[in-house]
Amino acid sequence: MKTGSRTEPRAAPPPSLSFEELFLKHWGSIYQHLVRMIGDPAEAEDLALETFFRLYRHLPMSGEGDNPGGWLYRVATNLGLRSIRSFKRREKYEMAAGKGALEEVSESRPAVILEKKEQHLLAHLALAKMNPRRAELLVLRYSGMSYKEIAEALDLSPASIGPLLLRAEREFEKIYCALDQEEE
Amino acid sequence: MKKHLNDGQLRAALDGELEEAGMVHLVNCSTCQARQNEIQSTMQQAARSLSFLTDPAPTTGPAAETALNQYHQRNHNRKEIPMFKKIFASPLVRVGLAFVLILVVVLSVPSARALADEFLNLFRIQQVVVVPVDFTGIRQLTGNDPLGKEVSDLISSSMTSRQEPGNPVTVADAAKASQLAGFTVRVPQGMTPSRISTVGAAAFTLKIDVAKAQALLDESGRPDLVLPPSIDGADVSVTIPASVSVAYGTCPDPASQDTDNGFDSKGSAGRRYPDCVILAELPTPTVAAPADLNIAQLAQIGLEFTGMTSEQAAAFTQTVDWTSTLVIPLPKNAATYQQVPVDGVTGTLIQRPADDVPQYVLLWVKNGIIYAISSLGTDSEQAIQMANSLH
Numbered sequence: 001m002k003t004g005s006r007t008e009p010r011a012a013p014p015p016s017l018s019f020e021e022l023f024l025k026h027w028g029s030i031y032q033h034l035v036r037m038i039g040d041p042a043e044a045e046d047l048a049l050e051t052f053f054r055l056y057r058h059l060p061m062s063g064e065g066d067n068p069g070g071w072l073y074r075v076a077t078n079l080g081l082r083s084i085r086s087f088k089r090r091e092k093y094e095m096a097a098g099k100g101a102l103e104e105v106s107e108s109r110p111a112v113i114l115e116k117k118e119q120h121l122l123a124h125l126a127l128a129k130m131n132p133r134r135a136e137l138l139v140l141r142y143s144g145m146s147y148k149e150i151a152e153a154l155d156l157s158p159a160s161i162g163p164l165l166l167r168a169e170r171e172f173e174k175i176y177c178a179l180d181q182e183e184e
Numbered sequence: 185m186k187k188h189l190n191d192g193q194l195r196a197a198l199d200g201e202l203e204e205a206g207m208v209h210l211v212n213c214s215t216c217q218a219r220q221n222e223i224q225s226t227m228q229q230a231a232r233s234l235s236f237l238t239d240p241a242p243t244t245g246p247a248a249e250t251a252l253n254q255y256h257q258r259n260h261n262r263k264e265i266p267m268f269k270k271i272f273a274s275p276l277v278r279v280g281l282a283f284v285l286i287l288v289v290v291l292s293v294p295s296a297r298a299l300a301d302e303f304l305n306l307f308r309i310q311q312v313v314v315v316p317v318d319f320t321g322i323r324q325l326t327g328n329d330p331l332g333k334e335v336s337d338l339i340s341s342s343m344t345s346r347q348e349p350g351n352p353v354t355v356a357d358a359a360k361a362s363q364l365a366g367f368t369v370r371v372p373q374g375m376t377p378s379r380i381s382t383v384g385a386a387a388f389t390l391k392i393d394v395a396k397a398q399a400l401l402d403e404s405g406r407p408d409l410v411l412p413p414s415i416d417g418a419d420v421s422v423t424i425p426a427s428v429s430v431a432y433g434t435c436p437d438p439a440s441q442d443t444d445n446g447f448d449s450k451g452s453a454g455r456r457y458p459d460c461v462i463l464a465e466l467p468t469p470t471v472a473a474p475a476d477l478n479i480a481q482l483a484q485i486g487l488e489f490t491g492m493t494s495e496q497a498a499a500f501t502q503t504v505d506w507t508s509t510l511v512i513p514l515p516k517n518a519a520t521y522q523q524v525p526v527d528g529v530t531g532t533l534i535q536r537p538a539d540d541v542p543q544y545v546l547l548w549v550k551n552g553i554i555y556a557i558s559s560l561g562t563d564s565e566q567a568i569q570m571a572n573s574l575h
Contacts, residue, residue, distance in 0.1 A: 020252060027248040032241040039236070041243050048245075049255050123233040142234040147201045162201065163192025166223060169230040176233055 022068055023052050029069075030076050033143055037080040039120065047079045070145075070153035077139045078132075085128040126176040134168035141165055188213065194220040198227055342390045346421075349386040352429070354379055365426040367467050367553065370574040379431040390420045401489070409485045412478070420473045427466035433459035461559040463570065468552050526571045527555070533564055546571060 017025070030051055034044035054075050055068070127135045140150050147161040156164070189197070189206055196202045197210055197220065210216050246254065355361045357380065362369045364382045371377065394416035401409050473479075480501045487497035521534045524546070531548030545558040546567040555574075557567040 023252050023255065024248045027251050028244070031245045031251070035241045035243060035245065036237050036239060039242075041245060045245060045251070049251070049258055052255055053258075119233060120236050123236070126233070138230065138234065139237060142231065142237045144238055147196065147199065158201075160192075162194075162196030162199075163190070166191055166195040166226070169195075169226050172233070173226050173229045176229070 017068070019056055022055065022072075026069055026072050027052070030072050033073065034076055034080050036143070037077070037139060038083050038124075043083060044080075047076065047083060050079055051076045067149075067152045070149055073140060073143070073145065074136070074153040077136055077143075081127060081132065081135055081139065084124050122176060122179050125179050126172055129175050129179075130168070130171055134164070134171055137161075137164055138168045138172055188219075189216050191219070191223060194223050195227065198224055342393060343388050344391070345386075345388045347385055347387040347423075349424070349426075350384040352381040352383050354381045356380075358430070361428045361430075365428050365465075367425070367465075369428045369430070369465055371430055372463070372570040373573040373575055375432055375570065377430045377432055378435060379429075381429050381431075383427050383429070385426045386424045388422055390422070392416060392418045392420070406489055409488055411485065412481065415482075418474050420471060422469060422471050424469040425467040427464060430463040430465075432461045432463075435460035435462060458561060461557060461561070461566065461570070464556045464558070466554045466556075468549070468554055524568060526568055527574060531571065533567075535562075535564060 027048065031044060031048040034047050034051075035041055038044055038047070051072055055072060058071075127139070130138070137150065137154065140153065141161075145153070147158045150156070150161055151158040189202075189210060193202055193206050194210070194216060197207060202210070210220070245251070353364065355364060358369045358371045361380050361382050369380075392415055394411050394413055398411050401407065401411065483504070484494070484497045484501045487500055488494055492500065521532055524531050524533045526546065526548050527550055529548050529550050531546055533544060533546050535544040543558070543560050544562070544564045544567065545556055546564065547554070547556050548571065549555070555571065557570055559567065
């Protein structure tokens with residue numbers, strides 16, 4: 001019945017920044033990260049607010065580090081992945097519907113857009129099926145975080161990021177390809 | 185550097201994250217370069233598939249100041265959502281209150297046509313059902329503070345207490361608790377409680393004011409939800425029997441409000457009471473309402489208010505026996521739930537995420553008694569074991 005765990009990120013607002021200041025500073029990037037990640041602005045807004053709610057609850061842990069931005073990214077990423085997992089079945093259905101639409105589409109339609117949408121959904125499904133820790137790492141890296149930033153956010157050594165990332169990419173590729181073949 | 189680079193180093197090199205000595209080796213080693221080409225192909229596949237993570241966001245979303253206001257409103261709203269909070273609070277008498285508040289809020293103010301009607305529907309909880317709800321409707325309600333206050337005023341002005349539960353009383357053992365509460369208290373085998381307390385019975389009556397309730401629905405942005413005028417002026421009587429709370433580990437005083445989700449200078453409740461587990465037992469409350477009350481109709485209105493479409497609400501309403509079911513609206517993203525076999529019946533396990541300050545509550549109903557085991561922790565398996573060892 002512990003309240004903390006190895007996987008629980010550490011909140012670390014510098015003492016000089018209040019919760020409101022942290023909110024105003026990081027809101028835009030966290031919201032946009034979630035919109036890109038899950039593609040639904042309303043859901044992203046909900047999850048971004050939830051992310052800051054968690055920061056607020058963890059603020060008594062301040063002083064354990066100095067990277068609230070990384071902490072927020074990690075929490076937002078986990079919430080986003082959870083959302084993706086919970087909508088996995090729905091997405092599968094939507095993807096099937098999307099493929100149907102793609103097959104019916106006339107040549108004049110922007111098929112490339114539909115293809116991109118389909119790839120996006122496949123990526124969601126693959127992330128949802130992956131080991132959660134590896135999915136988290138993958139999302140943080142492909143959102144543009146450096147190895148140092150990822151290491152700080154996940155409480156890992158920077159030297160371990162390369163091997164872990166490669167393992168995550170291999171798992172992602174394997175699941176993605178399997179899903180792609182399944183759909184075909 | 186003569187030793188070849190490992191795959192992780194080759195991968196880091198693709199991101200320019202390899203230390204200098206490694207990069208020097210790579211430039212001069214065709215073996216490592218060949219292996220890196222294979223790794224690069226894997227990386228490129230992931231990069232292509234995940235490119236949406238760096239695409240321009242389709243919308244900039246609300247400005248930070250607007251979002252902060254919204255945050256404060258929602259945070260306030262969390263404190264105001266009675267059902268969820270009450271369920272996680274310790275004395276199970278609050279489950280009964282939650283049930284009543286569900287009738288008030290989810291059923292959007294229950295009703296009755298004739299005060300003189302002598303034939304009443306009696307509601308007794310026999311099962312628990314969780315319904316995931318969207319915050320949207322409630323946010324609309326409390327997004328405007330005066331409106332939220334009006335709702336509180338409406339509920340408090342509609343309630344007349346007939347019996348006050350009094351303060352919790354600490355007792356020596358389960359036998360004494362059974363004697364005071366008037367039912368046989370069951371405790372888990374092999375566990376020593378840190379405190380056993382009882383809370384007296386409570387009873388109150390709600391009188392329905394449809395005009396006021398409808399005005400609030402209208403103001404909250406849901407004029408499409410129309411309360412039947414026929415329910416105006418009805419009395420709904422609620423009786424909550426005495427309950428018992430059995431604490432294990434270091435738990436908050438049942439007389440305090442310390443089980444709140446919030447935190448103060450001492451840290452959150454989860455950090456202050458990490459080993460606290462509370463078993464609560466409450467004979468099912470009774471709710472008496474006029475016989476012609478169309479519960480399903482009101483339930484549908486309540487469910488639509490919490491964010492369901494009318495089709496979803498209608499479908500859900502069909503699946504529930506509203507006269508015997510404790511319906512727990514569970515805010516989306518706030519918790520997960522599942523049905524579990526427990527104590528010879530089917531229980532409901534509600535959990536807050538483990539990467540947040542975790543909480544869980546295991547609820548089930550057996551032989552007319554509602555049981556709840558709750559904790560500010562993650563070890564729900566312990567709760568199931570406790571439940572299965574009750575005697």
